[in-house]
Amino acid sequence: MIRSTENHFCARILDRRDISQDLSVFQIDPGGPFTYRAGQYATLGIERNGVRTERAYSIASSPYEDALEVFVELVPNGSLTPNLFQLKPGDSLLCRKIAKGRFTLDLRSGRSNHLLVSTVTGIAPFVSYVRTLYRDWKNGGTPMPGNHKLFCLQGASRPFEFGYREELEGYSAEVPWFKYVSTVSRPWEAPGWQGERGRVDDLLRKYADKWELQAETTTVYLCGHPKMIENSRGTLERAGWKKDAFLEEAYYHAAIKESGGKFETRAAQEKQESLLTP
Ligand SMILES: Cc1cc2nc3c(=O)[nH]c(=O)nc-3n(C[C@H](O)[C@H](O)[C@H](O)COP(=O)(O)OP(=O)(O)OC[C@H]3O[C@@H](n4cnc5c(N)ncnc54)[C@H](O)[C@@H]3O)c2cc1C
Numbered sequence: 388m389i390r391s392t393e394n395h396f397c398a399r400i401l402d403r404r405d406i407s408q409d410l411s412v413f414q415i416d417p418g419g420p421f422t423y424r425a426g427q428y429a430t431l432g433i434e435r436n437g438v439r440t441e442r443a444y445s446i447a448s449s450p451y452e453d454a455l456e457v458f459v460e461l462v463p464n465g466s467l468t469p470n471l472f473q474l475k476p477g478d479s480l481l482c483r484k485i486a487k488g489r490f491t492l493d494l495r496s497g498r499s500n501h502l503l504v505s506t507v508t509g510i511a512p513f514v515s516y517v518r519t520l521y522r523d524w525k526n527g528g529t530p531m532p533g534n535h536k537l538f539c540l541q542g543a544s545r546p547f548e549f550g551y552r553e554e555l556e557g558y559s560a561e562v563p564w565f566k567y568v569s570t571v572s573r574p575w576e577a578p579g580w581q582g583e584r585g586r587v588d589d590l591l592r593k594y595a596d597k598w599e600l601q602a603e604t605t606t607v608y609l610c611g612h613p614k615m616i617e618n619s620r621g622t623l624e625r626a627g628w629k630k631d632a633f634l635e636e637a638y639y640h641a642a643i644k645e646s647g648g649k650f651e652t653r654a655a656q657e658k659q660e661s662l663l664t665p
């Protein structure tokens with residue numbers, strides 16, 4: 388039984404769309420007035436036997452939507468996701484009352500191009516940006532001050548992992564201010580795949596050139612796998628991008644231990660704990 392607290396709403400799963408055994412899109416009724424900006428994250432949790440476990444999830448829905456939407460990957464030995472993946476429509480969970488994060492569109496620096504780079508679930512904040520801007524654009528509003536354009540690259544191992552590919556390709560075909568390209572790093576597992584091949588960080592230079600993106604006029608947003616973030620930043624810094632042109636949202640820490648090559652769990656935990664501090 389989940390009860391709301393001073394800091395949490397008792398939220399409820401409205402629906403879920405299973406992309407695969409370990410990827411799911413959850414539609415959630417946050418359980419109270421929950422305001423956020425496109426690009427922010429919600430903190431969701433579950434309480435079991437008196438122990439509360441909470442984690443950050445980028446919000447894929449637009450602030451215009453009633454339901455809160457998140458795109459979650461199951462981490463088999465994780466503390467929260469195995470329990471989260473048991474939930475069905477009607478089940479309850481905790482949602483912190485306040486959305487957090489600064490991974491929002493940079494409309495202040497004067498850079499009018501926005502290069503959005505993600506791995507799998509890291510597409511979520513970009514879906515929120517585009518849904519929000521599309522709604523404004525459809526209603527005849529100016530989506531953004533000035534002549535801003537969004538260029539999005541999403542990488543995954545296999546084609547079924549993208550989650551939002553059809554939706555994003557639809558926007559890309561319709562609007563003049565958004566481009567989207569998806570790439571798979573294991574194309575041999577999907578012989579019918581006609582799209583880009585290779586890791587998203589390996590395609591950055593190609594698409595920065597193709598889209599004529601310049602360091603002086605382009606803010607870069609990196610979201611998802613920590614190694615992709617590190618590699619992408621390195622590639623673009625070598626191409627002239629300055630430190631202040633990057634916004635990053637690493638979903639976990641991948642400090643490699645000297646032996647074994649396993650992820651350093653304490654760093655991930657510390658990052659999570661610092662994010663969860665109200
Ligand atoms: C700002 C922010 C936004 C986030 N948004 C999302 C999101 O939209 N969707 C999403 O699925 N996750 C997102 N995450 C990650 C999420 O908060 C959890 O860390 C993740 O769901 C794992 O939680 P867990 O309790 O099951 O595993 P934990 O018990 O926290 O982790 C167990 C181990 O797995 C590692 N690990 C954690 N995540 C992964 C992963 N994806 N792949 C491989 N190893 C991993 C950890 O470093 C740790 O070593 C976000 C994280 C942050 C900081």
